[in-house]
Amino acid sequence: MLSARARRLVVALAALATALLTARLGLWQLDRAAQKQALQQAVEAQAALPPLPASELASTAAQAAQQLHRRATVRGQWVPGHTVFLDNRQMDGRPGFFVLTPLRLDDGSAVLVQRGWVPRDAQERTRLPEVPTPQAPVTLVARVQGPPARLYEFTPLDGEAGPIRQNLSIESFADETQLSLRPLTLLQLDDGDAAAAPAADGLRRRWPLPAVDVHKHYGYAVQWFSLAALITGLYVWFQLLRPRRRAA
Missing domain, CATH: 1.20.58 (Methane Monooxygenase Hydroxylase; Chain G, domain 1)
Incomplete structure (x- = not known):
């Protein structure tokens, strides 16, 4: 003892x-x-700069890091056949999907757009919601982001397939779709009040601010x-x- x-x-x-x-x-x-x-101060400082045109979007990872949180105005055509629904994403405390669709730009390259959030079907979680996607060229107001936020999972990023996924790698997705994707994503914004009702495409874009919590x-x-x-x-x-x- x-x-x-x-x-x-x-x-x-x-x-x-x-x-x-x-x-x-x-x-x-x-x-x-x-x-x-x-981070919030960086977002506000970048947002005060003039919006980037599509022609000046980063083509390398180093350029993408310098453009983070910068506003951009781009014009292109959706590639709806490669739309991805990232599962287990929340907005306003509700579970659902982040909807990502590539946008083909006028120069032939493409950029992955985080279009917004939709709730998940409470009865059948694998049932995909209808997301109206115009076939005509569109002009978007967006904010430059890095790759989609990654959630923990046991499956490697390049091992997922299908429209519903837990995570998404830009590099692997570019190889899968054969699209010339820029090394960044665009966070689509609404013109007007971010707390308003969902837009005409049914997506909610009430993106949280970094310092909200x-x-x-x-x-x-x-x-x-x-x-x-x-x-x-x-x-x-x-x-x-x-x-x-x-x-x-």
């Missing part, structure tokens, strides 16, 4: 490690909040710091102050 001194040492080390861990988690939440605020991270940080303070206070009381009071 451990001696009294050894037990006190174990308790001290456990309290110290737990307090440091919870304090570090609090700092991590503050860092997450700062990252989202910086920043207060959640502050709340988590307060909880972790409070827990660190509680652990420290309990250790000081039970291991230091209380024994001295008893001895006195």
